[in-house]
Amino acid sequence: MGDLVAGVDIATANVRVQVHDPAGVVVASASRRLPEPVRPGGGRSEQDASSWWPAVLGCLRDCTSQLGSRRSGITALAISATSGTVVLADRDGEPVGPALMYDDRRAGAEAMTAADVGARRWARIGITPSAGSGLARIAWLAADLPADAVRACHTPDLIAWKLVGHPVATDSSHALKSGYDVLDGEWASEVFEALHVPASLLPEVVRPTTVLGTVSAEAAELTGLPVGCEVRAGMTDGCAGQLACGAVDVGQFVTVLGTTLVLKGVSKELVHDPTGAVYSHLHPDGLWLPGGAANVGGSALSDVDTSELSALDRAATERGPSSVVGYPLRGQGERFPFLAENASRFVLGEPRDRVDEYRSRLEGVAFCERLALHRLAELGAPADGPVRTAGGGARSLAWCRIRASVLNRPVLRVQEAGTALGAALLAAAGTVHSDLSTAAAAMVPAGEQVDPVGEEVSALDAGYRRFVAELADRGWI
Numbered sequence: 001m002g003d004l005v006a007g008v009d010i011a012t013a014n015v016r017v018q019v020h021d022p023a024g025v026v027v028a029s030a031s032r033r034l035p036e037p038v039r040p041g042g043g044r045s046e047q048d049a050s051s052w053w054p055a056v057l058g059c060l061r062d063c064t065s066q067l068g069s070r071r072s073g074i075t076a077l078a079i080s081a082t083s084g085t086v087v088l089a090d091r092d093g094e095p096v097g098p099a100l101m102y103d104d105r106r107a108g109a110e111a112m113t114a115a116d117v118g119a120r121r122w123a124r125i126g127i128t129p130s131a132g133s134g135l136a137r138i139a140w141l142a143a144d145l146p147a148d149a150v151r152a153c154h155t156p157d158l159i160a161w162k163l164v165g166h167p168v169a170t171d172s173s174h175a176l177k178s179g180y181d182v183l184d185g186e187w188a189s190e191v192f193e194a195l196h197v198p199a200s201l202l203p204e205v206v207r208p209t210t211v212l213g214t215v216s217a218e219a220a221e222l223t224g225l226p227v228g229c230e231v232r233a234g235m236t237d238g239c240a241g242q243l244a245c246g247a248v249d250v251g252q253f254v255t256v257l258g259t260t261l262v263l264k265g266v267s268k269e270l271v272h273d274p275t276g277a278v279y280s281h282l283h284p285d286g287l288w289l290p291g292g293a294a295n296v297g298g299s300a301l302s303d304v305d306t307s308e309l310s311a312l313d314r315a316a317t318e319r320g321p322s323s324v325v326g327y328p329l330r331g332q333g334e335r336f337p338f339l340a341e342n343a344s345r346f347v348l349g350e351p352r353d354r355v356d357e358y359r360s361r362l363e364g365v366a367f368c369e370r371l372a373l374h375r376l377a378e379l380g381a382p383a384d385g386p387v388r389t390a391g392g393g394a395r396s397l398a399w400c401r402i403r404a405s406v407l408n409r410p411v412l413r414v415q416e417a418g419t420a421l422g423a424a425l426l427a428a429a430g431t432v433h434s435d436l437s438t439a440a441a442a443m444v445p446a447g448e449q450v451d452p453v454g455e456e457v458s459a460l461d462a463g464y465r466r467f468v469a470e471l472a473d474r475g476w477i
Contacts, residue, residue, distance in 0.1 A: 002073020
């Protein structure tokens with residue numbers, strides 16, 4: 001085969017495919033829109049799963065058309081998608097009904113049963129089923145199982161099935177919150193039995209990068225991919241995004257600052273967090289990917305007009321550390337780096353003006369990031385070197401400088417990182433590169449290092465300590 005790999009990213013709103021050479025250069029790319037999920041209330045969130053394959057097919061066809069004769073060099077591909085989205089499929093790999101999306105929360109009763117029956121198992125692996133878990137959704141679907149449904153699929157499973165022409169295993173990353181025990185390497189059978197989910201509905205589970213099959217002649221004709229191109233097991237979008245930032249070796253961490261703050265890293269051992277705020281995916285090479293997702297993040301600026309952000313960033317940089325300390329949570333409840341259902345926004349002091357208040361929001365999110373890194377270090381997963389960063393918040397140089405100063409360590413902006421690149425790295429591990437670390441070293445963009453502002457470190461450290469003390473006074477930590 002050749003020296004190209006493809007990464008497929010199936011997000012909520014669109015599908016994106018990128019083809020990379022061994023140096024990480026994008027040699028072809030394409031995207032397609034997906035229909036908006038239907039959210040009629042009552043915790044329901046559904047999407048037409050039959051829209052996934054045509055969108056992926058169109059993207060692959062576009063990419064292979066762009067490559068011309070070079071398309072024969074695509075040696076492998078991997079697929080990443082949203083965590084916890086599930087759909088039932090029939091014997092032909094066609095969806096049976098709509099997909100229940102990652103934010104569908106109708107299965108509260110099933111989640112409570114799962115949490116109770118498998119309590120010991122969940123405590124050991126650090127995962128607690130919730131109404132937002134794939135496990136709860138599978139149980140909800142199985143309660144009224146259509147006669148033609150033979151398999152519960154995560155999004156990548158359905159697409160890989162189309163590419164290879166037969167049912168495939170699912171990867172341990174997408175299966176993690178669907179009831180798979182990554183320590184014992186088995187589905188939580190006692191939980192599924194209690195929920196009356198047939199064992200036949202559950203696929204085999206393999207590690208990411210495992211070969212699921214090869215592109216069939218029929219799929220090759222449709223997509224332009226070469227027959228025999230390997231289809232390899234992927235990971236969830238969060239994990240793929242982490243890999244795309246180059247956080248693949250022990251001690252490397254990445255913060256994705258989007259609407260929420262997501263912090264993930266690599267550790268040698270499984271991290272056990274008694275509070276449940278931290279959970280771990282299994283690394284393709286047997287390491288662990290501990291981390292969590294906060295409710296605070298870029299949403300702290302959701303009421304600020306985007307046209308004002310650049311000017312406010314400049315003013316906040318010139319002003320220096322805020323005179324107040326704030327926790328800019330929108331809504332109620334926090335899940336990481338601490339669990340507190342009653343957590344809410346607070347500001348200690350009275351801001352001098354709008355710039356002072358704006359700067360306090362940027363600092364407040366950075367304080368949460370520092371607390372998260374501290375918590376992971378306490379649990380045995382310390383960060384080593386710069387903290388990599390991506391997401392919309394990483395585009396703000398002012399915010400990255402504040403974060404670097406709060407952390408008192410460099411922040412490495414990897415703005416070109418994305419889920420499709422992460423999937424391509426998984427496809428490259430063991431094909432065009434010997435392993436994942438080698439693939440990341442060769443293919444991940446170098447990034448831009450942002451250093452702490454020396455004269456601000458002391459004041460921000462004092463602000464952080466006031467922040468932590470306030471959290472403790474409120475009983476949240």
